[in-house]
Amino acid sequence: MSKPAQWDSVRASEIVMRERHWDGPALPILHALQEEFGYIHEEALPLVASALNLSRAEVHGILTFYHDFKWQPGGAHTLKICRAEACQSMGGAELADALLKRQSVMWGETTADGRLTIEAVYCLGLCACAPAALYDGEPVGRLCADTLDELVTEARGR
Amino acid sequence: MTRVFISQDAASLSLGSKRILARLENAAAEAGLALEIVRTGSRGLFWLEPLIEVETAEGRIAYGPLKTSDIDSLLAAGFLAGGEHPSRIGRLEDVAYLTRQARLIFARCGVTDPKSVADYEAHGGLRGLRRALALEPVEIVDEIKLSGLRGRGGAGFPTGIKWNTVLNAEADRKYVVCNADEGDSGSFADRMLMEGDPFTLIEGMAIAGLAVGATKGYLYIRSEYPHAYRAMNAAIEAATQAGILGSSILGSGRAFTLETRLGAGAYICGEETSLLESLEGKRGTVRAKPPLPALKGLFGKPTIVNNVLSFASVPWILEHGHEAYARYGMGRSMGTLPVQLAGNVKRGGLLELAFGVTLREVIEGFGGGTHSGRPIRAVQVGGPLGAYFPEHMLDIPMDYEAFAAAKGMLGHGGVVVFDDTVDLAVQARFAFEFCAAESCGKCTPCRVGAVRGVEVIDRIVAGIEREKNVALLDDLCQLMTDASLCAMGGLTPVPVTSALTHFPEDFDKAPHLPAAAE
Ligand SMILES: Cc1cc2nc3c(=O)[nH]c(=O)nc-3n(C[C@H](O)[C@H](O)[C@H](O)COP(=O)(O)O)c2cc1C
Ligand code: SF4
Ligand code: FES
Numbered sequence: 001m002s003k004p005a006q007w008d009s010v011r012a013s014e015i016v017m018r019e020r021h022w023d024g025p026a027l028p029i030l031h032a033l034q035e036e037f038g039y040i041h042e043e044a045l046p047l048v049a050s051a052l053n054l055s056r057a058e059v060h061g062i063l064t065f066y067h068d069f070k071w072q073p074g075g076a077h078t079l080k081i082c083r084a085e086a087c088q089s090m091g092g093a094e095l096a097d098a099l100l101k102r103q104s105v106m107w108g109e110t111t112a113d114g115r116l117t118i119e120a121v122y123c124l125g126l127c128a129c130a131p132a133a134l135y136d137g138e139p140v141g142r143l144c145a146d147t148l149d150e151l152v153t154e155a156r157g158r
Numbered sequence: 159m160t161r162v163f164i165s166q167d168a169a170s171l172s173l174g175s176k177r178i179l180a181r182l183e184n185a186a187a188e189a190g191l192a193l194e195i196v197r198t199g200s201r202g203l204f205w206l207e208p209l210i211e212v213e214t215a216e217g218r219i220a221y222g223p224l225k226t227s228d229i230d231s232l233l234a235a236g237f238l239a240g241g242e243h244p245s246r247i248g249r250l251e252d253v254a255y256l257t258r259q260a261r262l263i264f265a266r267c268g269v270t271d272p273k274s275v276a277d278y279e280a281h282g283g284l285r286g287l288r289r290a291l292a293l294e295p296v297e298i299v300d301e302i303k304l305s306g307l308r309g310r311g312g313a314g315f316p317t318g319i320k321w322n323t324v325l326n327a328e329a330d331r332k333y334v335v336c337n338a339d340e341g342d343s344g345s346f347a348d349r350m351l352m353e354g355d356p357f358t359l360i361e362g363m364a365i366a367g368l369a370v371g372a373t374k375g376y377l378y379i380r381s382e383y384p385h386a387y388r389a390m391n392a393a394i395e396a397a398t399q400a401g402i403l404g405s406s407i408l409g410s411g412r413a414f415t416l417e418t419r420l421g422a423g424a425y426i427c428g429e430e431t432s433l434l435e436s437l438e439g440k441r442g443t444v445r446a447k448p449p450l451p452a453l454k455g456l457f458g459k460p461t462i463v464n465n466v467l468s469f470a471s472v473p474w475i476l477e478h479g480h481e482a483y484a485r486y487g488m489g490r491s492m493g494t495l496p497v498q499l500a501g502n503v504k505r506g507g508l509l510e511l512a513f514g515v516t517l518r519e520v521i522e523g524f525g526g527g528t529h530s531g532r533p534i535r536a537v538q539v540g541g542p543l544g545a546y547f548p549e550h551m552l553d554i555p556m557d558y559e560a561f562a563a564a565k566g567m568l569g570h571g572g573v574v575v576f577d578d579t580v581d582l583a584v585q586a587r588f589a590f591e592f593c594a595a596e597s598c599g600k601c602t603p604c605r606v607g608a609v610r611g612v613e614v615i616d617r618i619v620a621g622i623e624r625e626k627n628v629a630l631l632d633d634l635c636q637l638m639t640d641a642s643l644c645a646m647g648g649l650t651p652v653p654v655t656s657a658l659t660h661f662p663e664d665f666d667k668a669p670h671l672p673a674a675a676e
Contacts, residue, residue, distance in 0.1 A: 023457070024419070026439030031381075031420055065441040065598075068381055068424035084592075085344030085585070089192055089501035089576045090529065108440070122425060122542075122592065124382050125346035126172050127574065128204040128499065128506030137384055141172030 004038030004073065011036065012044055014052045026052060026062050030069055038072040062076030063123040074117035075110035077155040080134040081143075092143070096120075099148050116155040159194045160238045161213040164436025165268060167353050168385040169346065174226070175208040181226040182210065185233055188498045193238075199354015201268030201498055202508025203255055206247060214240035220247040229533060255505065255524060260486055260494050262474045263467065264347075264510045267354035273392055273465035275400040278357040284402070286473030290365045291410045298369035299325050302472065305480035306492030311337055311428075311465030312492075312540070312569045313645075314558045320462060323452040324370040329461035334366045334375035335437065335456055338390075339421055339428035341380060344572030347496040347508060348466035351385035352379070355470075357370025358392035359400075360416060362469030363478060364407060366462050367414040375414065376456070378433050380421040386422040390418050406479035425542075429644050430463040432598060443598045444644045465570070467496055491557045501538075501574035502528045511556065518552035532577035536585075536661065540569025542651035544594050545656035546582060565656065567649075582661035587615045587651040607638045611654065621668030628665075631658070 015036055019029040026048070033044055049059045063069045066109065081087075081096045098103030100118060105113050110117040118145060126132035135151050164170075164179050179195070186193050199209065209222030210232075219240040228245060235243040250256055269278040278284070290298050303318025309362060324332060340348040351359060363375045368435075379387045394416050397403045404580050405413045419437055427436045431445035434456050455461025471493060473484045484492045493515035497520055500507050504526035511520075517537060521527070528534055532589065536546045545566030547554070554564050561568045590611035597604045612633055617627045635651035643646040658665060 024437050024439035025421055027436065029420065031422065036424070061232055062441055065443075066424050068423035082343075085542060085588070086344045086501040086572075086574045088585075088588070089574055089580065105432065116568035121382055121423075122596075123343040123345070124167050124168075125340060125386075125463050127346055127501065127509075127572070128202075128503075129342050130168050130501060134382075139168045139172035139385075141169065142629075 002032065003076075005036055007037050007043070009043055009047070011037050012041070014048055016044075016047050020051050026059075027066075030063065031038045034069060037148040041070070059122045068157075077136055077156075078117045078119060079122070079151060079155070080088065080119045082122065082124050082126070082130070082132045083120045085122070086127035087131040090130040095131055095143060095145060098145065098154070111156060113156060115157070118153060159193050161194045161196060161216065162238070163196045163198050165200040165207065165209065166197040167268075167350060167351075168383070170207050170209075171385070173204070173207050173223075177226050178208045178210065178224055178229070181229045181621075183340065184312075185229050189231075189233065191238065195646060196271050196274075198270065199272050200350060200508075200580045201250060201256070202264070202350060203250065203253065203505075204507045205436045205505040208238075209247075211250070212240060213239055216240060217251070220250045220579070221245045222247060230489070244273050255507070255509075258524070259510050260512050261510045262483075262486075262579070263358065263470050263496050264351065264355070264496060264508060266358065267351055267547075270355065272354055272356055272389055273396060275357065275390050275396050278355075282477070283357055283473075284361060284408070286476030287361045287365055287402070287408065290368050291408060291412070291675075293341075294431070295325055295369050295371060296366060301476060301480050302369070305475045305483040306487070306490070307468065307471055307475065307483070308491070308558065309465055310467035310471070310495070310570060312342075314568070317464060317468050320370050320452055320464070321366065323450065324372075324460045324462050326454050329460050331374075331459045332370055332372035332632075333456045333459055333461040334370070334372045335434070335461055335484075336363055336375065336377040336466060336469055337428060337430060337433055337463055338377055338379040338383075338386070338466050339433060340383070340466070340570070341425040341428045342544075342570050344500045344538065344541060344574040345498050345570045346500070346569065347498050349383050349386050349471055350382070350508060350629060351466055356390050357397060358470045358473055359398050359466055360393060360403065362472035363416060364403065364414045365472050366464070366469060368407070368412065370462060372462070373415065375416045376437055377418045379418055380405040380427075380439055381423055387418060388419055393453055393454050395558070423487060425592075426598045426646055429646060433463065434461070443600045444646075446588070446643060450500050467570075484622050486512035488512075488555065488557055489559060491559070495556055497556065497572050498570075498572045499525050499575075500572060502530055502577050503575040504529050513557050514555045516545070516553050516555050517573065520556070520573060521552065525575065526577060528577045529560040530577045532579065535578040535580050536576040536582060536644070538574045538576070538653065540567045541570070541572050542589060543567075543645065543652055544569050544584060545652050546660065547656070551660075557618065565653065573575055582657040582664040583615065583619050586654045586657040586665075587612055587619075588614065589657075593646060594651040601641070601643040601647060603638045603641040604643070604650070607634055607642075607647060608650060610634055611650070615654075615665075618665050619668060621670045623672065624670050628658075628663040
């Protein structure tokens with residue numbers, strides 16, 4: 001995964017302008033901003049609002065409706081663990097709980113060293129290979145405590 | 159040059175197919191062997207993956223499930239000529255799991271190169287579209303109507319009737335929208351098709367455009383599916399280059415273009431009106447119906463909204479005719495249903511079957527029972543809003559009406575198996591928790607009811623005023639069923655009530671306590 005860029009309002013404006021041509025441009029713009037910076041900086045709100053002729057409150061409303069958009073940068077690596085039923089049936093919930101405990105984080109939080117963010121997702125379409133996760137966008141199936149530990153070691157370097 | 163096929167479907171990747179491919183490429187390079195590697199989608203036999211197929215005189219010979227350490231011994235065994243090896247399966251077409259299926263829609267998935275229009279055509283692609291170009295719009299719609307195709311997204315609404323409404327609507331512009339939000343846990347057929355045979359979906363949507371007079375289509379893909387999103391974008395690009403999409407479909411002078419949009423992690427955006435709001439760039443709150451999207455849909459224009467599998471069924475129907483399609487299935491459930499077998503099951507995967515096969519045949523016959531080897535205790539069918547069935551009810555046939563009669567639904571065809579370690583009170587609580595997290599917030603029964611539901615179940619499980627709280631739960635479920643604006647709130651009681659009805663003992667483990675203990 002390429003490292004997100006530092007927040008830069010000039011660059012952000014360029015992205016907003018580049019993406020505003022779509023029909024229903026709000027989601028494409030927000031996705032592009034998050035792709036670039038890793039999160040949506042609050043200064044992006046007025047940029048998006050004026051480009052789309054919306055109020056700030058409306059843009060805020062859109063942003064908060066969708067689970068994907070974040071207000072803060074995440075860790076260097078992201079592990080998205082599926083919490084939905086097929087993964088539950090294979091012991092996914094217990095695995096995830098134990099991992100969160102070992103890493104001393106809650107869902108959506110980043111480890112103290114800033115290396116790893118652990119997020120919850122509800123189904124990755126890998127339900128026949130449960131429990132499943134996405135590590136920096138790479139699918140991982142048939143998770144067990146060992147594979148999770150390997151991923152954490154890779155992310156946190158120990 | 160030897161042709162070698164290896165799936166790069168997200169589920170195959172999750173099992174290590176990328177590492178297998180890299181190891182094979184290295185080993186072949188070291189040995190000076192020239193290989194033509196075709197990156198396919200998956201055939202959906204996940205318990206045999208990672209899997210490599212090799213083209214030989216006897217057909218495509220499969221080897222799996224593989225570990226990277228197997229590559230050296232495979233090469234030594236002469237697997238590039240189909241040699242013997244402990245992992246040698248033979249032709250996948252001869253494996254019972256596949257021979258007992260009716261692969262109409264998934265015939266090419268895992269077989270062809272999802273980036274190649276030429277390969278698609280060589281395997282029968284575009285015949286449906288060519289036929290549609292020779293028909294009047296109303297003839298296309300009639301073909302779909304008579305085929306009996308019902309929407310595969312969950313509600314099972316007759317597709318031809320929906321198309322007819324859009325065809326007859328007067329407007330300067332109409333749209334075709336594909337619902338590729340596939341949020342239901344236990345579901346992955348939409349994803350597999352988009353990754354493995356995206357041209358079938360494109361062809362189906364183009365035919366829909368011809369049928370109703372729409373020249374623009376959108377595909378709304380959930381963000382949890384980055385691989386499918388990339389595969390669809392690549393396929394749309396290739397189809398446009400090849401003149402399948404664009405200002406003149408296959409030189410006919412009739413236009414159809416397609417764009418993808420990425421969702422942003424909201425389950426409710428699979429509900430069609432919420433999806434349309436989201437496509438328009440708004441919060442994904444549900445719209446009240448009427449007006450139907452078929453009359454006032456995207457940007458207020460008449461719009462077809464269909465599931466990936468509904469559109470993907472269309473080319474086959476146009477190619478082979480409605481009668482051929484309607485010969486599959488039972489009662490009012492005609493054709494085939496891509497069943498997705500998942501969870502705690504030995505042989506999980508994709509089963510495209512004529513309607514009417516029993517759940518037991520799916521889970522035991524195809525699936526081989528639980529993965530853990532423990533007894534099956536519960537099966538959830540149709541995603542998070544589907545019912546939990548006990549083992550003794552597994553003889554229900556896969557049929558929309560039979561499932562409705564058993565107080566459940568087929569939904570998108572996801573089947574999730576649980577062994578006897580499952581606690582149905584935990585599952586019921588999760589159903590409410592999920593609804594609370596994913597509710598769009600527009601109506602009170604759902605927004606507030608889901609939160610109350612979690613609390614009431616906690617009290618029941620703790621043994622606090624048990625009878626009173628069970629009665630309260632019943633009332634709450636009734637209210638959500640009757641008064642929710644959409645099926646999110648309206649169907650959340652289904653998993654809850656089925657759990658309580660079929661597994662009451664799971665809700666009655668604690669000693670009963672009076673109210674004062676709270
Ligand atoms: C909460 C909720 C979630 C839904 N999710 C999906 C989905 O992910 N995919 C889908 O095709 N339909 C989904 N639906 C059904 C759609 O509203 C709609 O019926 C469907 O897209 C119509 O297409 P079809 O007739 O081809 O099934 C959902 C419905 C509800 C109430
Ligand atoms: S039932 Fe739930 S998701 Fe549906 S409209 Fe009401 S609040 Fe929104
Ligand atoms: S339920 Fe976990 S990947 Fe589908």
